[in-house]
Amino acid sequence: MALLEVEHLDVRFPLRHGEIRAVRDVSFALDRGERLGIVGESGAGKSVLAFSLLRLLSRPGRIARGRVRFEGHELTRLSDRQLRRIRGNRVAMIFQDPLTTLNPVLTIGQQMIESLKAHRRISSRRARSVALQKLRQVQVSSPEQRLAQYPHQLSGGLCQRIVIAIALLLDPDIIIADEPTTALDVTIQAEIIALLKHLCEKHNVGLIVISHDLGVIGRLTQRLLVMYAGRIVEQGPTRAIINDAQHPYTQGLINALPQMALPRQPLAQIPGNMPSLSQVPAGCAFHPRCRYRLTPQGQPRRDCSERVPEAVVSGESQVACHWVRELIATLPIEEETI
């Protein structure tokens, strides 16, 4: 049994103008020590998915359907008190912007020690020494001094190291990192990615990284989920997806990477925008932007606009596309249509 199993998860935000379905029928699993990436455009529901796992959705979001099983515990059914024992303790989180994540009016030391004390019966002195040890693990310089400092006195990169140290404080089984490097300088991004990878490997911690940056995901993860308009459109080994994407959307994403462009050619892009989550098209949500929505003869494919595609195995991935097998079988035609 996997460490974390998510089945048919649906997250909805009932609003005055109607309901927004931010996450639709998402299923995946995470093994102990596995590193999983979730990639997609802004508004694809990645962060909502991440926050819903620990039931940290902002009002009025709620889990409408589905299961989140962690070590056999059904997280969607736990009481608040039981869930609190898992949050930060067994499953830790890293947020996007380290400067707004840490409380500005409390010292680093206060925030680290309170995290420990929330889950362990531990003396303040002992908690302090654990905090120092974790700060050294994330290579923070002069850790004693940091404990007495406030977040605004530190740089973004340093704060994110501290947030990582807080995530590691209680030796969790899983760390969920929501865009952990987006708010940082590019040079610091690389350091943080290397650090996260190293620590997760060393301590056998499972990692779920949310990012819109395929570069980050590619370096950090073993398996990848690609989300579009609240659904998973492709999931499989990271390397396989990046080298040989199956779903037309994933192909578009990868072709849009600057590294993929030929010299002096404009960057490739997927035409159109991702639909707002309140107005997702019927059928395959991607079909209005998909270059395979028409048959080679120019007829619209009716399945694309009428039926939600089931995930099918294609190559090493599971792909939610009606035509992925046919498309691969007829690869020469695809080349012509480019």
Add this chain to the structure above:
Amino acid sequence: MIFFLMRRLLQAVAVMFVISVIGFAIQDGLGDPVRQLLGPTATDAESTALRHSLGLDRPLWMQYLDFAGDAVKLNFGDSYFFHEPALDVIARYLPATLELVAASAMITLLLSVPVGIFCAIRPRSWLSRGLMGLSLIGISVPVFLSAMVLIQLFSIGIQVTLFPTGTGWGQWLNQLLSIQGGMPAYGRGNPVHVWGVWYTNFASWQGLLYLLLPALSLAFVMLPLFVRLIHAEMLEVLESDYVKYARARGLRPSRIYFLHALKNTLLPVVTLGGVQIGTLVAYTLLTETVFQWPGAGLMFLDAIERADMPLIVAYLMVVGLIFVVTNTLVDLLYRGLNPRVTLSGRAA
């Protein structure tokens, strides 16, 4: 820190100077103290003699210099009416006012923080909707109205005769809806004398009883404002990343609300509160009049009626000083709450 205090001291001197000029300049508009003192039947010779002995026949700027020189020595002259140093008179009346302000500030604080937090944590409950509605009404009700309503309800009482008195249930309903009243609403009662020099309402039940209605009515000036401010700030803070992060770390809700959120919520509240302490002192004019509370506000109104210049100016200076001191204390407190602020002597 020392630079900050020195800068504050200089500012205080400037503020006091301006207040003294204004206070001094308005004296001619308040009527002739000589006539007030001697009454309409006095002869010209009598009034000229008194005018000369009070120094009121010299040029205005000379009078001001005299006044300023004395004021530096904390001598504001003798009150025309009490025939004793103005500061002594104020020192006699001010404690009653300060007790009133302290009591109502305490009521405001003790009620607004829990109510504001509750309404932010449970925004959908009927109780919090009701409380927020009440606070909106409270902001719009002037202090003299709330004072009179309080007096009517709790001092005079209300006798309901809406239901037929002949029947048992009618009488029962009438009695249920009637309010006994009986709370003291006039003066200070008999304050207890403690530590030799201090008459206080805080040291006895009876004193507290006398204090309650005036303090409540004064608290109604600030209470709704504070409830709304704390509520709005708290709502915003609860949406912040660091509160969400605190939840994600599995902290107890009580710690999240009362440490992580409240400490950030209090920053603007402290700023506003400091300014409002001064405003409360000003509002005591109304409260003390309605309740005949023998404090500095009532004394000030009497002094104005009597055109008692030394007393008026001394009062203005003392209130100005209270403003400056509370604002400085608030800045220091803010520094303690918000580590991002450093106090320096340089312009902010």
